[in-house]
Amino acid sequence: MMQTRKPPTMADIARVTGVSPMTVSRAFKGESLISPETRNAILNAAEELGYVFDATASNLRSQKTDFVAVTIPSINNANFADTVRGLSETLAPRGLQILLGYTNYDVVEEERLIEQLLRRKPQAIVVTGGKHTPRGRRLLENANIPVIETWDAPPDPIGYYVGFSNADAVKGMVDHFVAVGYRRIAFIGGDASRDTRGSDRRHGFINAMRAHDLDASRLISAGVPPISMREGAQAMARLLTEFPDTEAVICVSDLSAFGALTECQRRGIQIPDDIAIGGFGDYEIGGICVPMLTTINARSHEIGTEAGKLLLDISDGKPRPPHVTIQPELIVRESTR
The missing domain is CATH 3.40.50.2300 (Response regulator)
Structure with missing residues (x-):
């Protein structure tokens, strides 16, 4: 009868690399306290051993997830796609992924999505625009996670914003x-x-x-x-x-x-x-x-990149202004004088 091999553990990786299991865990979570050299050694050992990090179990213990919730009005709009790309490129090196919701320019649908996304306990939520239903705004205000409004410069922001008027x-x-x-x-x-x-x-x-x-x-x-x-x-x-x-x-x-x-x-x-x-x-x-x-x-890619940088700084406890103002550029071409 074929025996099932026991899967490698964090303790195995710790033994190979000469660090503690806690250091291994922190490396997989992308914590900034771990040096790049140590993280690379741990990841290389995990690759050699065939280890797969159990993010679900880790999340249950820490009450933290590895994703950021995002709402956009349209999935086929190149500007919003560029914003999501900039955000994703900035967050990915830290092991954070995007969970995307599509509102179809409807604040009532946005409210429904905000509730659904918050039930999944994201580390943060990034929404498009600064105008929401009263209940949608309350949900965001009470979420107890960073909230970033983008593509707008709301006069009464919920928390943070990256955008312009x-x-x-x-x-x-x-x-x-x-x-x-x-x-x-x-x-x-x-x-x-x-x-x-x-x-x-x-x-x-x-x-x-x-x-x-x-x-x-x-x-x-x-x-x-x-x-x-x-x-x-x-x-x-x-x-x-x-x-x-x-x-x-x-x-x-x-x-x-x-x-x-x-x-x-x-x-x-x-x-x-x-x-x-x-x-x-x-x-x-x-x-x-x-x-x-x-x-x-409108510098759509920059909006996503700056939102990502803002989230990482918040996560690392770095002090910084809560609002990032993007400067749109007027491009004069042949269709006008």
Whole structure:
């Protein structure tokens, strides 16, 4: 009868490497007290022995997990994917993984996900945006773990945030448009009740236009977020019908801006000679279409990286400011003057 071999233990690794079982345990948990040389020796010994670290048992003992919960509005949005990538790349060397929730731009769905994710006892939770349902906010406030709001600079943050003012970012584009001579400027966006960041961009447009003493009523709704290229084209068609003398349009995203651009091309409207178009997000398509789109680079990867650094510093007990402000960049290309 074949005998089952006893699996290697931490004690076996400790004996091989000449350290204590506690040091072995700390090495697998990624604790900063262990030197890189010692950690490498322990991991190499584990590889030779065929040892597999039992994270579940360790978590039960320590009441800590090895993942960070994250909510994003869309799983097919390149900007949010870049943010998650930056976060994951920063946390992975410490053995922390991402547990992802998808809200579909719905704060009620976000509330449900927050509750579900918190039941799994994550080490921290990273949410997109600074506006939540009252219950969702209470859940985050009472979570007793680090909470980081991203892609926003909320006036009343729950704990930490890594982001920027979407309103101010669009204000910068309006200011540029006005500086180069545009006056009759429109805005294409989605349902303001669902996309809070899109709503902030819309408010930023309105306030900036009023600050320049210009008409801010050229507002076209493109539907329920996320706004597609097709919906951007349809919104541009409505804009050209309702406000045919429009000189420039700012779109809530590069995807909607690309759709607006193609609608103009179908109608033989020259960009930017007849009408200028600006987007938001610095998507890849905006840099290769003809003409290339003027846009705002929100530094999405940097948001994720800085959120990860913030979480690691919190975990290590390092003092640092609770808020990280990202500076979006206006990129002027061929679709505007």
